[in-house]
Amino acid sequence: MNHPPLPATPDIAVPAASQRWWTQLGPGLITGAADDDPSGIATYSQAGAQLGYGVGWTLLLAYPLMMGIQLASARIGRVTGKGLTETFARFCPRWLVASLVTLLLVANVINLGADLSAMGDSAAMVASGPAGAYALGFGALSLVLQVFLPYERYVRILKWLTLSLFAYVGVVFSVHVDWAAAMKGTFAPSFQWNRDYVTTIVAILGTTISPYLFFWQASQEVEEINRVPEDHPLRIAPEQARRQFRRLRLDTAIGMGFSNLIAFFMITATAATLHAHGLTHIETTKQAAEALRPIAGDAAFVLFALGILGTGMLALPVLAGSAANAVASYFHWRKGLDLPLAKARSFYGILALAMVVGLAISVSGLNPISALYWAAVINAVISVPVMVAVMIAATSTQVMGKMVLPAKWRVAGWLATAAMAAASVSLLIVSIA
Template identity: 25%
Template sequence: MPKTLDDELHTAGAGASGRRERAASVPRVAWLIGPALVAGVAYLDPGNVASNMTAGAQYGYLLVWVVVLGNVMAWLIQYLSAKLGIVTGRSLPEVLGARITNRWGRRAYWLQAELVAMATDLAEVIGGAVALNLLFGVPLLWGGLITGTVSIALLVLQSRRGPRTFEFVIMGLLAIIAIGFTVGVFIAPPDPGGLLAGLVPRFADTNSVLLAASILGATIMPHAIYAHSALTRDRFATRRGGPGARRDSGDPTRRIAWHGFGISRPADEPAPAPGTSTEVPTGVLVRATRWDVSIAMAIAGTVNLCILLLAAVNLAGVEGTDSLEGAYAALGVALGPVVATLFAVGLLASGLASTSVGAYAGAEIMHGLLHVRVPLILRRLVTLIPALAILWLGFDPTLSLVLSQVVLSFGIPFALVPLVVLTAKVGVLGQWRNHWATTAAGVGASVFLIVLNGVLLWLVFTGA
């Protein structure tokens, strides 16, 4: 019979005398799930929608393999990020900030990470603005302001009510996103033969390479790598020193205090009443995180694939579908106003949810690398400026979204390579360091992404 969570806690809680420590209440595995679902929203931001819709409309099933491959790599990457936060009690930016001793080197690393965060904000705010324009006719600039205001409200909720409440809100938006982007596929299902053919890796021309890089930049999000380690750190904080405290990464029985639905108890709070607290070993958290990441990536991968298939079936060869507005109109003609409206609602939920996660990641990047804490709301206001400027100047929103994902794609190696290296080190994760096969897979993913971006640069600059 397989071991249950109760069994694992019983084994981990046994002392030298063989007696079981008291655990009046055991948190269920479901209570350990949440951080990956929040980080996974980054994989369903408006940039994903624009990239996948454009790929499906222009190339049909050709780039299905890119979506699938990107999602497989994303599972590995998000798991490593979450594990780093659980075991060390620090986010990836914090670990790098402590290890990059050269001040200018640390600032240079922060600058590229900050540009990635700004590109993320750009995609999310523009996507929300476009959705509000489609649904209610709100001018794009005002739509961007509304999206930014809602994101500030969500961040205030996160800071005042804690990570678990924030997770529930984001999960609700995630459900809306999933419904909005998948309904059309059930009404007009894809061709099985075309879908299978799309699993064969290949490109058609330079633009298909650009779109592949855009899809990967939208699927494997650098800011999601930074954010996930911080989300697990904040949720699974120890009693000693609170979030970010230095921990003994080599102790297999190190445990983390929980109460209620799994919200960690700050160090200065009194102990909870009997029957409401228990201790969860690191190993249990790491295993639960695999489930958390698997669920989140399964949702994100399915929705992203459905977006591409929706466009491949209904928008291929249709004029004017190279923009979100054109795709919305074409979906209304092909599948009816209900499907088109659900698509716009999904796009709006995508912008609102992902912009909050992006702001959270940006604040963590600044804190971890520059050791500077800027109030989250102030930072949110500052990072709104580039997106609002693009909307005010009248740039094409869809093209801006796609290009922002290419910028994210170039930021991937700077987040991914250090993550793979750090999680392979005994001195960082102790017994929880990567298995050699995990490290090899991480190296393979890094090499693939770097080579793809190199080819893209060569094609763009040579005009091939």
């Protein structure tokens, strides 16, 4: 029996019979790309500038933890054919589901505001005009594209802008990097017990392991089931399980690996340029862009702005869409970015409201770099209860039947949850000490 093509990256048309590994990349790869959003760029740049090479270990730690929690989310979507909100409703009281959805909504709206603020500031950095006007323009453009352009085509258009992130890879190989210090910071770090250090670690974890990523990857697996006629939820089509689980592991491993690798190069690049020259606190986007000057020269600001704008335009629909999807699921409304406006008015109404509130935050006068950094911290704190719910669902026979999360990924997922909880508690302790 010939199967239809497995989920592929949005710009690649894959023959139905192809079994090449790259044809199996889909929701996990897009989720990983969206993870390196403006909040990530700002947080990793701030971390490298402030603490140098000493925080590389966080990404080494985060990779298996991300794999555990993202794979749990993806399996829930593929096995049940339902997103996280509907899944939580199967074993949680309604008030608790509402609380989890509200936490996601709050975190995403704050992140939307911070991302839009950074996008406006980046545009103003290379062109004349007020940053707030640019932020409003980008928000309006993104909203129109989300409503009237199918998400698959939206990503196909914008993904090329994100290639500018590879400039950080170029920086690492074009400047002097103290590789001994970089390797020590990654594999044998020394820890500090102070507010700045702990807050930075929490911010890195928060921008790397964020609630919207869990909801998004699960919902995209459901979208894939609906898109491919021969695909069905694995609980009613167990014969597809072996192939789909293999694809999920590959897709998630590559997507999260890509995200963490780019993040490592961002930290290393800013450590070798900004931190090494005494710039340890980034206050503006111009200062953050200076990390790219060794390879881009006077065009560093343009290259940095392209990265912020590209990742921002890619992340905005993920942030707004995952929030709207969760709210629509709670109220049992029709949902999905590929549905026309006439068939999902309530869904698009929530999406528009999230964007409007995010825009209000973006033009409120917040410092873009500071806003992005603290958005990552908020994500870390809010993610803990959501992660607990994801892991309970992924290991529940009531939800997953016989296809519960395997033991090794169960351990990784619970360790990720414990790490985020410990980081949040540590931040509280050093903040009140």
